[in-house]
Amino acid sequence: MKNCVHKHHKKKQELASLTGRLRREARKITSPRAAILEILRHHPHPLTIKEIFAELPKGGCDLATIYRAMQMLEKLGMVKRFDFGDGAARFELVGEGEDGHHHHLICTRCAGVVEIDECFPEEIERRIASVNGFAGVTHRLEFFGVCPGCQK
Amino acid sequence: MKNCVHKHHKKKQELASLTGRLRREARKITSPRAAILEILRHHPHPLTIKEIFAELPKGGCDLATIYRAMQMLEKLGMVKRFDFGDGAARFELVGEGEDGHHHHLICTRCAGVVEIDECFPEEIERRIASVNGFAGVTHRLEFFGVCPGCQK
DNA sequence: CTTAAGTTGCAAACGATTTGCAATTGAAAA
DNA sequence: TTTTCAATTGCAAATCGTTTGCAACTTAAG
Structure with a gap:
């Protein structure tokens, strides 16, 4: 049961829409960020930092960068943080205007x-x-x- | 609002009843354990390890001892662990037979x-x-x- | 193309919790 | 009581997830 059933009809957000949200907030679109958003976009379920790190293409970015990116995306309301009680935070992309x-x-x-x-x-x-x-x-x-x- | 409103009618458990539960499980009643139970007994709300540590009488026990005690009490079902999402586990005594x-x-x-x-x-x-x-x-x-x- | 602010990598710092180990202590047995 | 041994403790070191300082490096604006 490693896969996830989705009853929510989450439309996979366009990467352009995501970067647009960033740009609007005067945030830079760096390659680590684009890669992270790309991963979140393709995983509609909550991912831990390490899972994101693992999905990252070869020579991905530093763990600290992911931590910083998630903090920032959370502040902008672009991702929602979940706590399954196992000590590792999980993040899920939130649709524009939604609260997740x-x-x-x-x-x-x-x-x-x-x-x-x-x-x-x-x-x-x-x-x-x-x-x-x-x-x-x-x-x-x-x-x-x-x-x-x-x-x- | 540092105090806690209790709508639950939790009867403060007798220390003897608590140590009895331990004894029945073939666990030793050591002074650190007695002190910890005594503190939990007097605080009907969830306490963090550090809070318990702080309440401990002068020359209390080691933090590791509290961690170990809580693990064990949780396993015996004598305390319930709560997670308020701030990174520190909290514990509350559970009445005999109850699940907390x-x-x-x-x-x-x-x-x-x-x-x-x-x-x-x-x-x-x-x-x-x-x-x-x-x-x-x-x-x-x-x-x-x-x-x-x-x-x- | 220049430039300044925003970002990144890396390593060190952190806070909560766990663990190895030798010294200590309950409590069952003698 | 005293003996005895497994259970328990203190202490320090180790983990784990996460944060942070800082110098080097980009992005995006001009």
């Missing part, structure tokens, strides 16, 4: 990932916020279990 | 924590599991927002 909020179902055996459409019920979240007087409440939510292939 | 599953509302400004009674709807989780053929599905869920005190 969604969840995953992760196999605790093979680490396979399935994107989930369901989200925590808004009314309940709203109630939790108001009952406690909190503002701007969001949540971090991930599901864990054993995938079909790992159950035997 | 619950969630928190965390202030992104002051890091204050409120325990939440709500959980992700079971029927939806069940549907997510069956639709994807996953078994033994659980979830990790935490809420984030700005607490009343930090909103001004």
Whole structure:
């Protein structure tokens, strides 16, 4: 179950559109960045820094460069950071104008990932916020279990 | 908002009951362990290793000892590990027979924590599991927002 | 083509957590 | 109690993911 099922209809973004977003933010389009975006573009599921590094063409860039790129892309809202609780951050490209909020179902055996459409019920979240007087409440939510292939 | 609101009626467990659980598992009741349990007993909210370390009486034990103790207590199901996404694990004592599953509302400004009674709807989780053929599905869920005190 | 600001590689620094190992200590047995 | 041995601890070194300082190097604007 190393592959990923996608129920979200994420249109693969054009590289030009991505670099355009960068340019608009007065960021330089360097070859490491183009290569990283290219990889993210082709992987609709969350990738760790090391996975991106591994996908990088021969003589790719330094790990630090990827870390810096992801920080910056996250700040610009172009990628969303996910935490599966295993100590390594994962990143996924976010469509223009979208916020990328969604969840995953992760196999605790093979680490396979399935994107989930369901989200925590808004009314309940709203109630939790108001009952406690909190503002701007969001949540971090991930599901864990054993995938079909790992159950035997 | 450095204090914690508790809507859960967690009865503070007796130290004797805790050490009894250890003894039953053929684990030694050492002074570091007793001190750690004593601290957890008095703090119904999730504590980081460093917080436990700081609470430790003068000449407490080594950090490594706390790490080892928490690993072991977690394995025995006596503490539950939480991840607020800030890189430091937090631990909370779990009542005998309970599984400690619950969630928190965390202030992104002051890091204050409120325990939440709500959980992700079971029927939806069940549907997510069956639709994807996953078994033994659980979830990790935490809420984030700005607490009343930090909103001004 | 020049140039200044933005970027990169590299190595060192970090913070959380783990681990090897010799010295110490519970607690079961004598 | 005292003996005895496995469980446990302290300490330092090792890991791991991530960040950062800095000099060398590009990109993109003029």
